[in-house]
Amino acid sequence: MEHYYLNRKYKDRLFRFIFSDKGNLLQLYNAINDSHYNNPDDLVITTIDDVVYMGMKNDLSFIIDDVMSLYEHQSTYSPNLPLRGLFYFSAMYRNYIEPMKQKLYTDSPLRIPFPVYLVFYNGSMEEPERKEILLSDLFIQNGKGLQPALECTALLLNINVGHNQELMEKCRILKEYAQFIHTIRSKISVGLPFQEAVETAVEDCISQNILSEILRKNKAEVIDMILTEYDENEFREFLKEDSWKKGHEAGVQDGIKTGIKTGIREIIRTFTELQLPKEQLLEKLTNSFSLSVEEAEEYIEKYSKL
Structure with missing residues (x-):
């Protein structure tokens, strides 16, 4: 297993931090695609570290078996995800064809990897297990019956605890990531201050063997990432949404x-x-x-x- 490291150029996301390890990333890819690759070096990482568009960084992208995958983690749902994906894919394809860009103007087709865009969602709003979000839904409709020249599809996967359980069972590290975030929310739900909830959740998960290796080796960094990536309002919004849902169901009864x-x-x-x-x-x-x-x-x- 590769050594976990923290990119000091910017505050990293915990999701990206975990799956920057090729072994973990390959486990996730296999779980999603029902594949059985066992050599992490089969992954060609294409993640863009030095390009920032509107404050958003490319979480993880890679090529394996002629498929270019873009994996993004979100705790906030946005219908604009496909538009962001379009920008990311454009940059990645430009990098990909750079060594052979002169062939763009020949009569021979350039063969480029097949694009797949997955968004791993664990925010506070209730979302389905799987949801396709289309770039074409953002286009202004002019009533002329024209067909759009572009499309980009983001497949959102809900990774909150209790969702996509088959996927979670196939990918242990993803399941443990979801459990860790759920543990923090549980701590806040009983009244712990945000930072104390995060610190206590780290200790509890280490003792329960949830992300234990990562948390034990990178405790301070992980706490810092959580405090930076999320804020207390996000977690409390999750609890408020969950409470409203339960209260609404009780109210109906x-x-x-x-x-x-x-x-x-x-x-x-x-x-x-x-x-x-x-x-x-x-x-x-x-x-x-x-x-x-x-x-x-x-x-x-x-x-x-x-």
């Missing part, structure tokens, strides 16, 4: 219960006003609301006096 009680009350009130037999009321309640006779009589006792 409560609403159903409230609606049932309202229906029962109105039926009892109608039967009472019309002075209809109690036996008919009991039959109506038990059949309409799946109540036992005892439950129906309790409701009658409660609502007939209102």
